[in-house]
Amino acid sequence: MQVELKSPCKVNLILNILGKRPDGFHELETVMHPVKIFDVLTFERISSGIDLTCDNAALPTDSRNLVHRAATAFVEEAKITDGVKIHLAKRIPMEAGLGGGSGNAATALLGFNQIFGSPLTPQVLQRLAAKLGSDVPFFLQSSPAIAIGRGEQVRSLPTFPALDGYYFVLIHPGFGVSTPWAYKNLARFPSALNGERGRAERLVQSLNLSIDAAGSDFYNSLEAPVLEKFPLLAIFQEFLLENGAAMALMSGSGSTTFALINGKEKAERLQEKVREKFGSSVWVGSVEV
Ligand code: C5P
Numbered sequence: 551m552q553v554e555l556k557s558p559c560k561v562n563l564i565l566n567i568l569g570k571r572p573d574g575f576h577e578l579e580t581v582m583h584p585v586k587i588f589d590v591l592t593f594e595r596i597s598s599g600i601d602l603t604c605d606n607a608a609l610p611t612d613s614r615n616l617v618h619r620a621a622t623a624f625v626e627e628a629k630i631t632d633g634v635k636i637h638l639a640k641r642i643p644m645e646a647g648l649g650g651g652s653g654n655a656a657t658a659l660l661g662f663n664q665i666f667g668s669p670l671t672p673q674v675l676q677r678l679a680a681k682l683g684s685d686v687p688f689f690l691q692s693s694p695a696i697a698i699g700r701g702e703q704v705r706s707l708p709t710f711p712a713l714d715g716y717y718f719v720l721i722h723p724g725f726g727v728s729t730p731w732a733y734k735n736l737a738r739f740p741s742a743l744n745g746e747r748g749r750a751e752r753l754v755q756s757l758n759l760s761i762d763a764a765g766s767d768f769y770n771s772l773e774a775p776v777l778e779k780f781p782l783l784a785i786f787q788e789f790l791l792e793n794g795a796a797m798a799l800m801s802g803s804g805s806t807t808f809a810l811i812n813g814k815e816k817a818e819r820l821q822e823k824v825r826e827k828f829g830s831s832v833w834v835g836s837v838e839v
Contacts, residue, residue, distance in 0.1 A: 551595070553664050556588040557657035559648035560688065561718065561801040561808045563764075564753045566745040567736065567771035575684070575700040576733055576743075578771075579750035581707075581757075582649075582685075583694045585718055585808075586837050589654055590639040591617070593661040599633040600625075606640040616655040616682060623678045624662045628669040634662060643833060645726025647802030649685045656689030685802075696750055710757035712764070713839045717817035719795065719809045721786050721824055722833040727776055732803035735775035742774035761796045761810060768797045776804045783807055786828075793823055814838070 560582045568577040600621045602611040613619055621634055636658065642650035659675050670678075672690070679686040684701035693706040736743050749767050756764040777784045783800055786807040790798040794816055795809035811817050817836040824834045 551665060553593045553661055555591050555593070555657050555661050555664075557591055557642075557650075557653045558689070558692070559585045559587050559642045559650050559653055560685070561585055561648065561720075561799075561806075562770060563757075563799075564750050564767060565770045565772060565802065566747075566749045567743060568747055569744050570737075571700070576736070577699070578697075578701055579745075579747065580697050580701060581694065581750050581753055582688050582697060583710075583713075583839070584692060585648065585720070587642055587648075587720075587835060589642050589650060589657075591654065591657050591661055592637045593658075593665050594635040595665050596633040596635045598631075601633065601635040602638065603636070604638040604640060606638075609638075609640060609644070616651045616686075617658045620655040620658040620678070620682055621662065623682065624659055624670070627674060627678060628662075628666060630666055630669070632666075634665070636661075643722045643726075643806065645728065646722055646806045647727065647800065647804045648720075648806055649689065649802065652683050652685035653689040655679070655682045655686045660690065696754060698750075707754060710754075712757045712760045713810065716761070716796070716810045716812055716839045717814060717836050718839055719790065719811055719817055719820050719824070719836045720801075720834065721790075721807045721828070723780070723782055723786070723805050723807075724831045724833065725780075725805060727780070727804040729803040732772045732776050735779075736772060739774035742771040745771055764797070768799050770800050770802075772803050773800050776800060780805065786824075789824070789827060790820070793820055795820065810839070 563581040680702040753767040787798040790809040798809040821836045
């Protein structure tokens with residue numbers, strides 16, 4: 551039996567960092583929203599081993615790949631003696647702040663559970679996901695969510711009425727940003743490092759009303775170090791806002807900038823303008839929220 555699953559990505563509508571923890575991670579509160587741009591994973595049982603292939607040669611297929619690590623964690627936990635063959639078709643930009651790799655890991659856990667007859671409970675999957683990475687548990691579910699702790703404690707939310715009819719326009723500059731680098735350099739920006747708790751909940755309340763009500767609660771603490779190093783990303787935001795976007799923000803640790811704009815036509819026009827202005831070295835996409 552072969553199982554095929556789509557692996558989505560996300561943007562952070564707010565990423566509010568509250569401080570550095572003794573374990574080296576950062577305490578945060580975030581609102582994550584799924585984005586309907588997908589990688590595709592296929593799963594098959596084989597007699598032994600973990601056989602991972604990927605259509606993008608830039609991505610390692612050994613234990614450096616989160617999907618490989620998810621496979622190891624799953625077969626150990628479920629005491630499976632058979633093996634698994636996985637193919638990953640990569641479409642989501644990497645080191646992009648879109649959680650592509652985290653989504654792949656969560657989707658892999660769900661795929662293994664399907665092909666092996668659901669040996670693991672949702673609670674165990676949640677524990678394995680959190681060990682694989684802070685953003686992985688979010689992708690075990692498919693709704694917008696608020697997450698706390700280091701990002702691994704996830705509470706699903708209903709869809710936001712304010713975003714009805716809106717489109718995400720995403721710009722990837724053609725280079726990635728390393729997440730550990732972004733967090734490390736946040737230390738130079740004490741006010742961004744020590745955010746005020748409660749803003750994520752406030753954003754959720756606003757998004758039950760309107761985008762305008764959200765105002766400055768669309769916020770990302772990691773913009774402080776990342777926009778300083780890559781001013782092009784600030785220029786993207788300015789351009790998006792000048793051309794009709796209701797908001798514009800960096801996602802995660804970057805390098806993707808995203809905007810919200812009302813209606814398909816406006817989104818496509820904005821996408822076209824970005825292409826004209828910034829040329830073919832940037833990747834731009836638009837997708838319904
Ligand atoms: O959890 P994950 O492996 O995705 O984290 C990657 C890196 O991002 C960590 O090694 C750490 O440097 C940083 N990070 C952090 N605080 C978080 C999440 C990630 O410092 N809450």
